[in-house]
Amino acid sequence: xxxxxxxxxxxxxxxxxxxxxxxxxxxxxxxxxxxxxxxxxxxxxxxxxxxxxxxxxxxxxxxxxxxxxxxxxxxxxxxxxxxxxxxxxxxxxxxxxxxxxxxxxxxxxxxxxxxxxxxxxxxxxxxxxxxxxxxxxxxxxxxxxxxxxxxxxxxxxxxxxxxxxxxxxxxxxxxxxxxxxxxxxxxxxxxxxxxxxxxxxxxxxxxxxxxxxxxxxxxxxxxxxxxxxxxxxxxxxxxxxxxxxxxxxxxxxxxxxxxxxxxxxxxxxxxxxxxxxxxxxxxxxxxxxxxxxxxxxxxxxxxxxxxxxxxxxxxxxxxxxxxxxxxxxxxxxxxxxxxxxxxxxxxxxxxxxxxxxxxxxxxxxxxxxxxxxxxxxxxxxxxxxxxxxxxxxxxxxxxxxxxxx
Numbered sequence: 001x002x003x004x005x006x007x008x009x010x011x012x013x014x015x016x017x018x019x020x021x022x023x024x025x026x027x028x029x030x031x032x033x034x035x036x037x038x039x040x041x042x043x044x045x046x047x048x049x050x051x052x053x054x055x056x057x058x059x060x061x062x063x064x065x066x067x068x069x070x071x072x073x074x075x076x077x078x079x080x081x082x083x084x085x086x087x088x089x090x091x092x093x094x095x096x097x098x099x100x101x102x103x104x105x106x107x108x109x110x111x112x113x114x115x116x117x118x119x120x121x122x123x124x125x126x127x128x129x130x131x132x133x134x135x136x137x138x139x140x141x142x143x144x145x146x147x148x149x150x151x152x153x154x155x156x157x158x159x160x161x162x163x164x165x166x167x168x169x170x171x172x173x174x175x176x177x178x179x180x181x182x183x184x185x186x187x188x189x190x191x192x193x194x195x196x197x198x199x200x201x202x203x204x205x206x207x208x209x210x211x212x213x214x215x216x217x218x219x220x221x222x223x224x225x226x227x228x229x230x231x232x233x234x235x236x237x238x239x240x241x242x243x244x245x246x247x248x249x250x251x252x253x254x255x256x257x258x259x260x261x262x263x264x265x266x267x268x269x270x271x272x273x274x275x276x277x278x279x280x281x282x283x284x285x286x287x288x289x290x291x292x293x294x295x296x297x298x299x300x301x302x303x304x305x306x307x308x309x310x311x312x313x314x315x316x317x318x319x320x321x322x323x324x325x326x327x328x329x330x331x332x333x334x335x336x337x338x339x340x341x342x343x344x345x346x347x348x349x350x351x352x353x354x355x356x357x358x359x360x361x362x363x364x365x366x367x368x369x370x371x372x373x374x375x376x377x378x379x380x381x382x383x384x385x386x387x388x389x390x391x392x393x394x395x396x397x398x399x400x401x402x403x404x405x
Contacts, residue, residue: 081119081184087165089146093188100155106139109278110151110194111293117186119163124178124185133192135284135293144169147187154191156231162187193231193295195277201258202275212267218251219308221359222263227299231275236289236296245303249360252311256281259298266302274298306359313390314366315346319354326384336381342374343367 067073104110111133116125127134136142138151146164154160166172166182174181216222223245228237239246248254250264258276266272276296278284286292309316322328329337329345337345346367349355357366376386 083165083182083184085165085167087167089149089165089168090163091150091160092163093159093161095159096155097157100158103153103155104138104151104191104194105196106152107137108139108194108196109135109137109293110154111135111192111291112151113190113192115188117188119184119186133291138194146185150187150189151191154194156191156193158191160189162189195295197279199277199279201261201277201280203262204273204275206271206273207269208271209267209269212270214267214307216250216264216266216302216305217308218264219249219310220305221247221249221308222266222305223247223303224263225301225303229297229299230291231295231297247360249308256296258296262298263300263302266300266305268302268304270302272298272300274300307356309356309358314358314361314370315349315355317349317355321389325389326382326387329382329387336383337387338381339367339371339375342371342382346370 113127113133114125115123115128117123139148141148143151144164146168147162149168150160150162150164164185164187166184169185170179170183172181174183179185224247225239225245226237227235227240229235248260248263250260254260255263256276258280259274261280262272262274262276274297276298278293278295281296282290282292282294284293286294290296326337327333329342331341331345343363346355346357347363350357350363357363371382374382374387
């Protein structure tokens with residue numbers, strides 16, 4: 001040990017550590033009195049958790065029966081942590097992904113894992129134990145100030161160690177029985193993903209055929225393959241796990257809004273990477289197999305699609321409808337049309353490319369539903385007085401609503 005004999009003004013404590021002392025015992029000799037029992041120690045960070053012995057001779061200010069006169073006091077001190085009121089957040093051990101197209105900013109919503117510990121290495125909390133990320137907005141005061149700062153400017157997938165002084169953490173009060181007063185905190189964090197509430201669907205076209213005569217649109221029935229992953233590549237679902245491709249009618253709320261949007265305007269054979277923020281996906285609640293507030297990535301291949309019809313329609317004309325529709329339907333000219341005759345007429349229009357039925361239903365379903373809609377007296381026949389086009393029915397309904405108003 002080192003015995004310091006010089007006078008020490010202003011009650012400073014001088015510390016000297018010999019590198020070759022195995023246990024790093026530090027001996028400090030103070031040649032003055034101790035005021036108010038306060039000892040101010042200035043040490044290097046690398047002596048944390050080592051035993052420190054303080055020798056205090058001439059304790060003339062100490063009185064009482066427990067301490068003999070002219071006694072030299074020895075304090076065995078374990079230095080748990082140390083900070084300065086001027087300390088700021090420090091970031092180290094950063095591992096930044098090679099691909100980082102975007103960094104977090106104030107107002108982003110972030111999902112991250114963390115291990116929280118004290119300077120002495122003792123862990124006080126970890127998200128991994130709960131098998132759930134910590135999710136929060138950043139830069140808006142929802143978390144301690146030091147973490148609010150540390151999470152700004154990070155990349156998706158980044159890892160970093162963050163040291164936060166107490167005045168930017170839980171301060172002199174601490175936090176319950178977990179965080180002691182004036183504790184320096186160390187967080188090892190792993191950023192899973194983040195997004196902004198203003199984010200839209202991001203579409204990256206991976207492949208598009210040179211010849212593309214038609215593209216998908218609202219009301220179309222699309223057939224596609226997909227892989228759904230988290231941003232870090234974790235696979236959640238895949239259509240390849242099933243016998244048939246996935247299908248959906250666009251605009252009918254059959255898939256999440258972001259995917260519905262990303263599937264529009266695609267050619268047969270086209271491949272896309274569609275990134276969906278949670279407010280256009282499964283939201284804060286998540287879904288079976290989908291974490292809460294997760295950004296989803298869909299790898300899509302459009303296999304085929306069938307052009308659709310407007311909502312509420314079962315059949316639409318692609319050309320002008322016959323001037324006298326009932327005469328065209330009444331093929332045997334007997335003044336009434338049974339379901340069989342009605343079905344033959346609809347099939348002929350589709351075969352000749354003059355009309356289109358609603359995708360996803362069989363021709364038999366379409367014919368049955370359309371016939372029942374037109375057979376208003378339910379006698380199994382359609383007459384000229386019963387037959388009305390859908391647009392005519394909609395117009396009459398709209399005029400009736402105006403009359404009621």
